[in-house]
Amino acid sequence: MDTRVPLLSVESLGVEFRTRGGIVHALEDISFSVGKGETVGIVGESGSGQSVLFYAVLGILDAAGRITGGRAVFGGLDLVRASAPELEEIRGREAAMIFQNPRVALNPIRKVGHQIEDVLARHTSTPSADLRRRAIEALASVRIPDPERRYHAYPFELSGGLCQRIMIAIALACTPSLLVADEPTTGLDVTTQAAVMDLIGELARQRNMATVLITHDLGLAAEHCDRIVVMHAGHVVETAPTAELFAHPRHPYTARLIATTPHAGSDLRSLAAIPGYLPDLRRSDLPACRFSERCERAEPACGERPLARLDAGGVHSVACRSPL
Amino acid sequence: MIDDTQPLLQVEQVRKLFPLKTAGSLVPLRAARRTALLHAVDGVDLSIGRGESVGLVGESGCGKSTLVRLITRTLDPTEGSIRFRGEDIGGIPASRFARVPQRKLIQMVFQDPTDSLNPRYTARDTIAEPLRLLGNLSGTALSDRIEAIAALVQMPRELLGRFPHQLSGGQKARVGIARAVALEPSLLILDEPTAALDVSVQAVILHLLADLREKLGMSYLFVSHDLNIVRLLCDRVMVMYLGRIVESGPARQVFEAPRHPYTRALLSAIPGLGGEASRRIRLEGDPTSPVDPDPGRCRFHGRCPKGQDACTRSSPSLVQMAPGHAVACHFPESA
Numbered sequence: 001m002d003t004r005v006p007l008l009s010v011e012s013l014g015v016e017f018r019t020r021g022g023i024v025h026a027l028e029d030i031s032f033s034v035g036k037g038e039t040v041g042i043v044g045e046s047g048s049g050q051s052v053l054f055y056a057v058l059g060i061l062d063a064a065g066r067i068t069g070g071r072a073v074f075g076g077l078d079l080v081r082a083s084a085p086e087l088e089e090i091r092g093r094e095a096a097m098i099f100q101n102p103r104v105a106l107n108p109i110r111k112v113g114h115q116i117e118d119v120l121a122r123h124t125s126t127p128s129a130d131l132r133r134r135a136i137e138a139l140a141s142v143r144i145p146d147p148e149r150r151y152h153a154y155p156f157e158l159s160g161g162l163c164q165r166i167m168i169a170i171a172l173a174c175t176p177s178l179l180v181a182d183e184p185t186t187g188l189d190v191t192t193q194a195a196v197m198d199l200i201g202e203l204a205r206q207r208n209m210a211t212v213l214i215t216h217d218l219g220l221a222a223e224h225c226d227r228i229v230v231m232h233a234g235h236v237v238e239t240a241p242t243a244e245l246f247a248h249p250r251h252p253y254t255a256r257l258i259a260t261t262p263h264a265g266s267d268l269r270s271l272a273a274i275p276g277y278l279p280d281l282r283r284s285d286l287p288a289c290r291f292s293e294r295c296e297r298a299e300p301a302c303g304e305r306p307l308a309r310l311d312a313g314g315v316h317s318v319a320c321r322s323p324l
Numbered sequence: 325m326i327d328d329t330q331p332l333l334q335v336e337q338v339r340k341l342f343p344l345k346t347a348g349s350l351v352p353l354r355a356a357r358r359t360a361l362l363h364a365v366d367g368v369d370l371s372i373g374r375g376e377s378v379g380l381v382g383e384s385g386c387g388k389s390t391l392v393r394l395i396t397r398t399l400d401p402t403e404g405s406i407r408f409r410g411e412d413i414g415g416i417p418a419s420r421f422a423r424v425p426q427r428k429l430i431q432m433v434f435q436d437p438t439d440s441l442n443p444r445y446t447a448r449d450t451i452a453e454p455l456r457l458l459g460n461l462s463g464t465a466l467s468d469r470i471e472a473i474a475a476l477v478q479m480p481r482e483l484l485g486r487f488p489h490q491l492s493g494g495q496k497a498r499v500g501i502a503r504a505v506a507l508e509p510s511l512l513i514l515d516e517p518t519a520a521l522d523v524s525v526q527a528v529i530l531h532l533l534a535d536l537r538e539k540l541g542m543s544y545l546f547v548s549h550d551l552n553i554v555r556l557l558c559d560r561v562m563v564m565y566l567g568r569i570v571e572s573g574p575a576r577q578v579f580e581a582p583r584h585p586y587t588r589a590l591l592s593a594i595p596g597l598g599g600e601a602s603r604r605i606r607l608e609g610d611p612t613s614p615v616d617p618d619p620g621r622c623r624f625h626g627r628c629p630k631g632q633d634a635c636t637r638s639s640p641s642l643v644q645m646a647p648g649h650a651v652a653c654h655f656p657e658s659a
Binding site: 045046159160161189190191192193194195198216217218219220222223224246256257258260261262263264266267268271272273274277 | 383384492522523524525526527528530531534549550551552553555556557579589590593594595596597604606607610
């Protein structure tokens, strides 16, 4: 394990949203870290708060959201307390994010080449005469065929896989040290998904860039991540190196998640569902363990605070009173 | 007369070509060169037996959806025949198909339950619509039937009065399935029915679909690019590439010993829980254009890891390699 200072270290982060229906306790006591050059997967059902977590870390929560406490230290700076100009300097240059559905995330009425130039002009001191050349280089670096011609393309003229490559080119234009990829391949074909993921992995290795992969596809996380953080209903329930997590899941939710994922060799009978739903995060009587109402191992004590946290040997930690 | 010895659905050499508007159409049409044709479905044979579940897989743009639209008769084929229970339905114009008796026997479950449900219809209205229009039910017979179907798809009765936005993803998927099975069709076409669902719900819906097929004796045509799911639910698989079937065979055989290089690449692209990224076969580049493809060369050539000169000289046709297992490749993998 990397004993040096991690690139990103999130400690006890909490986020809530004020809505007409009450306060949504979206994230509670989130702690994890990402080392330099490491690839970390954040997995869980949709609604578990994976995206909100990184919106909070990068300071792009929407107006209803509020960080209730904790720290997110990135390169020595606590992003939770950083000023807006400081965050603007970091976003795009030091930490970049790519979103699911690239067609929505790209500006539909601006040429993709110009969208890359925008980032370069904002965050680097590239002379304006060189912008075009640098943008074309960025397109070539994500292996877009015929970059000079594609420089002039609008997003609607490109396939989903090419749009996602453009997003990656924009995100990597300033060689950030952290890339957050939020479901980067949802909606893409398996073959395109494989190509996009290989590309992200290769560029990350070349640049020693840390990558956070937010996904609900355990297979994808298994293939591409060094370490996995499992989230459920706004809690981190388990963190472990990838091979260890799949070989010996300790949290009942992780084990359930693995059992619901179809894979080569599974049959329909062995495919189990996870009973119940994510709890309503607006409730004021949320149990300490938010999985306890869906868990067959739950005991009355599971509802009582504080949430149990066990160190399951070195880098493996699990938030469960009676782990597997 | 219904002939029971025939397959439920038999599609033979069906083609669908879409004419494209050529650029510079200000030139008088006669002077312009021949209109370019997009070969969406280009000579496909497909048969589905009674009670059989067939998977249709391939990348987006390969013609899966066009083929489905031809079978559901919302689109007219350019050539070829489509026989359903022995009767030719390919010749009935799509515009008239809603009024023929076969219409209610072919039903479809759509990809995204949020997009395919009317937001102003309650679950009850949605399930009632096919029963009213094609089943001629009304009054208590109608409401009894709706409740029976809700029970069949394991949907609590109290949810019938809800609108789509008041239902969870899994419940919306159940409404979409209930609407499709309401008339007890003999052929159910499922277009990526679990793509929009979370893994935790996906398993429940897959079990439901397997149960329904058994209970109602339906045949399934399961369209998906998630091969892991096709493997779980299908007896037979057909792999489509640029308008053609490149491999078809028993699901087990195709998944365990794929013979076409494209099938192998597709299978190896599925992320596995074992983390086997290194064994992946990479496909370079994009598929060739489906507009006026060269009939004299293999359409997979250029992306194919095994492509040779012979592949540019003739287009391979489907050849039976083992009972029920056919491959269209000049250099198939050995079993």
